[in-house]
Amino acid sequence: MKKFFLFAMVALSVYSCQNDDSTADSSFSMKAAGADYVHPAAVQTVSGAITTNTTWTNDRVWEIDGVITVKDGAKLTIQAGTFIKAKPLAAGIATGVLVITKTGQIDAQGTVESPIVFTSYNLLDDNADTVAAPGDFGGVVILGDAEVNTGTTTNIVEGLDDQLNFTEFYYGGSNNNHNGGILSYVRIEYAGRILDTDVEINGLTLAGVGLGTTVNHIQVSYGRDDSFEFFGGKVNATHLVSFAADDDNFDFDFGYTGNITKAIALADSNSTHSLSGGNPDSNGIELDNNSTGTLTSLITRPVISQLSIIGVSSSAVADLYENAIHVRRAGNISLTDVTVTGYNTGIRWDAPSLPSNSSYLRVSIHGFDNVALPTGTTIAGLGTSTSTVDPATRWNLTQPFFNNGALDLAGTTGAFRTEQLWTNGWTRF
Helix, strand or coil, X not given: CCCCECCCCCHXXXXXXXXXXXXXXXXXXXXXXXXXXXXXXXXXXXXXXXXXXXXXXXXXXXXXXEEEEECCCCEEEECCCCEXXXXXXXHHCECCEEEECCCCEEEEECCCCCCEEECCHHHCCCCCCCCCCCCCECEEEEECCCCCCCCCCCEECCCCCCCCCHHHHEECCCCCCCCCEEEEEEEEECECCEEECCEECCCEEEECCCCCCEEEEEEEECCCCCCEEEECCCCCEEEEEEECCCCCCEEEECCCCCXXXXXXXXXXXXXXXXXXXXXXXXXXXXXXXXXXXXXXXXXXXXXXXXXXXXXXXXXXXXXXXXXEEEEECCCCCEEEEEEEEEEEEEEEECCCCCHHHCEEEEXXXXXXXXXXXCCCCEECCCEECCCCCCCCCCCEEEECEEECHHHCCCCCCCCCCCCCCCCCCCCCC
């Protein structure tokens, strides 16, 4: 039987845990050698396009062979408690990707007790000797025809560049009320389809997705690229958990202007770590207006409230990462009730992005090596920059996340400000 082991569990069940961090590393350290997933014995393999209303039932494991598209007005319904995996290909590589195109919808509504789980085939094979790894599952992609700032409606999501019928994978348009369906109480684990350097699929990709789409209670764990990436669109999302991402926990591009409410990013130093030119490239948030930093009429500006970005408790371990928040290439950000800690760089703006073009309310951002802003800088709502967190101070679990005692804001900010322990029951670490 496979069991998930947890080194310092987890912030999300604070009443039963204490952080006995005897070393400098307070990572969560979920090691993939095994999960004990109780799942049906029957396996049904699916491939190709879904063009009529279809239901994936929870009485079998659904195995995705290649890239599945939902299109032509079809809706894919996935029952609560359903397990989905990718079909292993040559050399154990899995490429199973579920794509909801602009003309399709998804209805995936799990529950607290029975979430829908996309995961590694190695956790569903009843073999205690196999080990899950990032990239065992391809990823979940929703495409829409809401606004993006690229000036075209023929945008292609990274990681699908090798597909033959490009038109199926276009996103972007003028329909900001686009409805791609519902994702609720869903876990996506060990995702990441890699075609080449910087050509990857994330755990959950939302591209040109509109306000009519419902996204809530989603956990993405151990992705081979980003956990969540938003390419334009206006979809709102709530109750998001990013755990142990290889690259960025949350990535925003191409004019995304939706609202993200109640979200937490948790670092794990034992996960893989993205590099760029040999340097750390993993961020809590990475945000671009576009790849060239060109000013457009529609600027990337996510509106984020009740967010916690939790790194590690040692500046040396934090060397594995880049920034907690990286705002660059003319992008902006709105932050309310945000706590950031455990990265060497708390927040970094790269010109032409400017701190003064963003907004802040009840925000506490700290880094080991530098503070949120240059010393003495004051921004309304953020205040004057303060001293760095002392990495020698033991972290504790007096709040529903790892933090330094100096940053305890008495529950007035962060992911659990208005709803404590909303991660209980449906998440897995």
